[in-house]
Amino acid sequence: QYGDIDSATRLFTSTANKSNYIYTAMFKGLISNNMVEKVFDLLDEMEIKPDSFTLAILFNACAELANDRAIKIGRKLLDEMPENYRNDNAVLNSAMHMLMKFGDIQSAERIFRLNKKKDIITYNAIIKGYVGNKMFEKALDLFEQIHLNLDNVTYIIVFNACAGLANDRAIKIGRKLLDEMPENYRNDNAVLNSAMHMLMKLDLKRVDLGYVGNKMLEKALDLFEQIHLNLDNVTYIIVFNACAGLANDRAIKIGRKLLDEMPENYRNDNAVLNSAMHMLMKFGDIQGAERIFRLNKKKDIITYNAIMNGYNLNDESSKCFKILDGMSHEGIVPNETTWNILIGACSQIGMIHRCEYIIDQIPLDTQNKRQIQNSLIDMWGKCGSVEKAQIAFKSIDDRDTVTYNTMINAFGLNGMGSEAIHVYKQMPNDLRDEVSHICVLNACSHSGLLHEARNIFDEITFKTEKIITTMIDCLSRLFLFDEAQKLIDNYEKTNKPYLIMYMSLLSGARNNRNRHVSEKVYDRMKYLFPNEKQHLVSGAVLVSNIYSSFGEDQLATTFRSNQIKQLRTNATKGLSWTQINDEIVQFTAHDNSHPQASEIDSEIDRMTSELIQHGYKFDSSWITRKIKDGETIQSVLCGHSEKKAIALNFIQRPVPKFIQIAKNLRVCGDCHEFTKLIAKIRQCDIIVRDANRIHHFYPNGQCSCQDHF
Ligand SMILES: [Zn+2]
Ligand SMILES: [Zn+2]
Secondary structure, three states, X not given: OOOOHHHHHHHHHHOOOOOHHHHHHHHHHHHHOOOHHHHHHHHHHOOOOOOHHHHHHHHHHHXXXXXXXXXXXXXXHHHOOOHHHHHOHHHHHHHHHHHHHHOOHHHHHHHHHHOOOOOHHHHHHHHHHHHHOOOHHHHHHHHOOOOOOOOHHHHHHHHHHHHHHOOHHHHHHHHHHHHHOOHHHHXXXXXXXXXXXXXXXXXXXXXOOOOOOOHHHHHHHHHHHHOOOOOOHHHHHHHHHHHHHHOOHHHHHHHHHHHHOOOHHHHHOHHHHHHHHHHXXXXXXXXXXXXXXXXXXXXXXXXXXXXXXXXXXXXXXXXXXXXXXXXXXXXXXXXXXXXXXXXXHHHHHOOHHHHHHHHOOOOHHHHOOHHHHHHHHHHHHHOOOHHHHHHHHHOOOOOOHHHHHHHHHHHHHOOOHXXXXXXXXXXXXXXXXXXXXXXXXXHHHHHOOHHHHHHHHHHOOOOOHHHHHHHHHHHHHOOOHHHHHHHHHHHHOOOOOOHHHHHHHHHHHHHXXXXXXXXXXXXXXXXHOOOOHXXXXXXXXXXXXXXXXXXXXXHHHHHHHHHHHHHOXXXXXXXXXXXXXXXXXXXXXXXXXXXXXXXXXXXXXXHHHHHHHOOOOOOHHHOOOOOOOOOOHHHHHHXXXXXXXXXXXXXXXXXXXXXXXXXOOOOOHHHHHHHHHHHHHOOOEEEEEOOOOEEEEOOOOOEOOOOOO
């Protein structure tokens, strides 16, 4: 027990007449010091028959190791077990536990039936065996037959079974058990940890089961707040994960407090640090997460994956590549998860050259995994390389729902509606889900395929809110406002109004320069959704665009500034980025932080005068704020981040023939027109991905979106 095996062994060997009692003591000591093989060695020399205590210990030793030798010994001991032990509960329980560990469920069940004096330990052992063999339904079946008082072990095992099963039944049983749990178990760390773990697992399944809100995670935090014991590392990990999952005000408060007060010794525990880092990333606290990352002296692959995943979550994907460099410096080899995260980073950034650079590093056997292939389709689609997305799609034999959906979406994003429909029709019916319908309708909508969209929409049996919204968007883009409104009216007969439906209508009305519809829709939006300020600001901008397009600039300006003043909100900051040589360069509007800022501005001036010679006029209706002193319409519009990013490309030598830009918001109409013309004048291919879609600007002066943006 003190870990001094040598002295114990000496004492043991010097004992002449070894009794079962002495053997049992020695075996117990060896097992608790993880020296099970030694138990078997001693057993080979044992000259007396094991009694019931020794036998139970030996079964446990076999269960512990569960290798070939252990299985052989265990079965032999069981076969040779004297008849009278078949009434001994402790022996039977450990025999059953052993068989379950061997995966021999039938024999374990036979012993269970044989046992005439089943106690709670018997039930615990067999249920635990089922859970260990991932037979969660059976575990719960048996649990429901128990008519004995439950002990703390039962709670732990059944919570684990519910966590493993994570379906409707598991939620019902797990929650009931938790509600009825006696007070005294609420101070048992192991019970609470497994309860919290279960709640988190059930919460992950919540979406599939149609549960709303984060009730399970909230409940996990409720439980946590009842703990009055010393926290252990498992508790820290679980609570950090629960807080990360919730990421609401309460979770942020609890998570931060727990982290601040965490004792020094946990700061060397990798698993604890990794989950703390993940939590801070979910809170959007990148700096805090980076601090923990630096603090961690024993970074493992999970650490690296967690921080990169966090960067993706917080739209700072370009930092992932620096982390990758750091990993190779430390000699840590990326695993499948790492590559998946990096592919995700590439999709977010959407620069073809960067993607190619990363893909070249992925080992071939990893590249051939379906999940990776699916991510690759998404990545190529999002950086505008449909051909490569198609190659990845065709290389997959066992396509799943995600494979098809991603390919449909890739076609849709790139304005290839007919191709998207083709893949949708090719997709087996039982694989189609809500996302498939939405992606194909979106693709139709972006390519103006009305007839096909109507047919597909009519054939969908279960039309969800999002599917209906996509159809409304499609109709609005084609200026079929009455038909779109009818869908809204029909929807609202049984549902609460849904803001995005109105936004679709409004942006269609703007493209149609339909003053009447747009005013009507905007007023209705203000009435129905007074608190959705960000959307209302976008709405006000759209309406004011229409006024400007009728030459009523004064009305446009007054309307816009009045509305924005009333709503008292700041618009989201626009960001654009591009890849220059090996670096991702990012701009905000009127950004002068780049070392070549003045050259960029002169290039914008040069481009502008070339454009004006070709008949371009600045479109002031896209200005979303008051023009300050010293500013002009031109200076405000020329400050837009995508124009800066384009200019930076043009001052490179040699001048590129292909430019790629990505941005976090929708591209404005002025920048769209600007880019169309400059692609023609400079005879250059420009791809711009905005929040909504991908624009391919061709040297012939056209855009793949056909101005439906
Ligand atoms: Zn712009
Ligand atoms: Zn376009």
